[in-house]
Amino acid sequence: MKTRVRFAPSPTGHLHVGGARTALFNYLFAKKTGGTFVLRIEDTDELRSTDESTKSIFQSMKWLDLKWDEGAMPDLSEKGDFGPYIQSKRESDGIYKKYAEQLLEEKKAYYCYCSSEELDEMRKKALSEKRDPKYDGRCRHLSAEEIEEFKKQGRKPVIRFRMPDDGQTVFEDLVHKHLKFENKLLYDFIMIKASGYPTYNFACVIDDHLMEMTHIIRGDDHISNTPLQLNVYKAFGWEPPQHAHLSMILGQDGTRLSKRHGATSITEYEKQGFLPETMKNYLALLGWGTTDSQDIFKKGELEEKFDLKGCQKSAAAFDPVKLEWMNGEYIRQLSKDELFDAAQPYLKDFGLNLDKANPLHFNVVALEQEKYKLLSDVGGMVYFFFQDVKYDEAAIDKILKAPDIETILNGIKKTYSEISEFNDIVLESKTREFAKSNGFKNGQVFHPVRVSVSGSTKGPTLFKMIEYLGKEEVIKRIDKTLSLIEI
């Protein structure tokens, strides 16, 4: 049978790294098994769902190149035979109501007239008395008179699922293996809210069944929802899909990932200058691994090697340091051409408008390729080719206050001004010659020249840098440095 999986985000914010990981695993599973990857929007939270969030999620999915075969599309169209794929649309089509009514008729569900305030109070009281705060099922057996009375009060009921009082709900989770729950510990959850909207636990089951999902791959914070949902499948006499619960992603300190750990949304990582390939690779490795602990995957390799068997049961801490290392690896793998294109938007943000067709621009960006960890690093490392040098204080103290500095810089200035073929080969031999014939060590000469033209002790290979800068500019910068020293 062809596999069908889905990613079903709630549009209540940007795509989170946890959500992205869930989306990725579903995507990889579909690719690996030759199945269908569906995107469904779970916007049944009328208060928190926004169109901006939906757009942002689509945008992040696109950035990560997680293409879905079926579902809600960015242009708001629907693709596939199991639509609508947006739950609010499904609600207005009356889908959930229809199934709720079926359970009502079969006495597998009932109306509950408790107000949210009453429910809140019951919960608080139970918690303060250290009792189970779950709903006690008091509306299960309302008399006709009681119902009349509630109606007279104008109360809007919710529909609750009648959970079995005994027995067990067991299932074989694809990552956690055998999971077992006592039905008497489950509770009569709300299927339909007073607003008429379905709740997650109900809508999810109806849609997963109607959309013919074969596997549910989601975070393990849903483990305790699973027995609830499984009982709904049972009440309808439906065959449930297989479940695979993925471990959670934690912050560096091992606590739940949150804003105080830094960036949590995919858009933020994009802004910071990570490549989408890096994010996919890194996220794949959080909670999953191959038997040979492979860490860098070529294009298409994850799709080929992914297997739920490699999923970790325990939670994984998100390590931004390793993420940066990995991004450096991916940046180094880029062709000069790809690097320029990838860096371009970040250069613009830096105030550098570089032209790929200009050989100088093109070469300068590639010059320090092996050093970039983030695409946003590029600007700060190449700006001095195009803008005024910002002298690093420490570099001035360390290098430009050395003895004989003026002799060296004046000598180099003279040497360079006499070079007609201003390229790195000639520059290097002339510079070395100057040092040797004047009794200076190479470093004594190289370092001040470097600081003079770039303002920093760190930078690209010296003579290429000088070549790219050009004779006129280099001499100008040496002059400027000399004037700084005199002061």
Add this chain to the structure above:
RNA sequence: GGCCCCAUCGUCUAGCGGCCUAGGACGCCGCCCUCUCAAGGCGGAGAUCACGGGUUCGAAUCCCGUUGGGGCCGCCA
């Protein structure tokens, strides 16, 4: 409070009863390369496999308990 899940270097992980005096990767340290910084190469430190009991000739691997961490118990998903 109840139920559930989890537990190998700081971190991500390999391991699925003997190949483990526990392997790889990030990070860290040192050396090499070298015009700096990186990258790269080589080497090193770093895990009594949370703890305590079993089972077994033999356990990181199986079982039980303890501890610790996490999740859920919402008209959120």
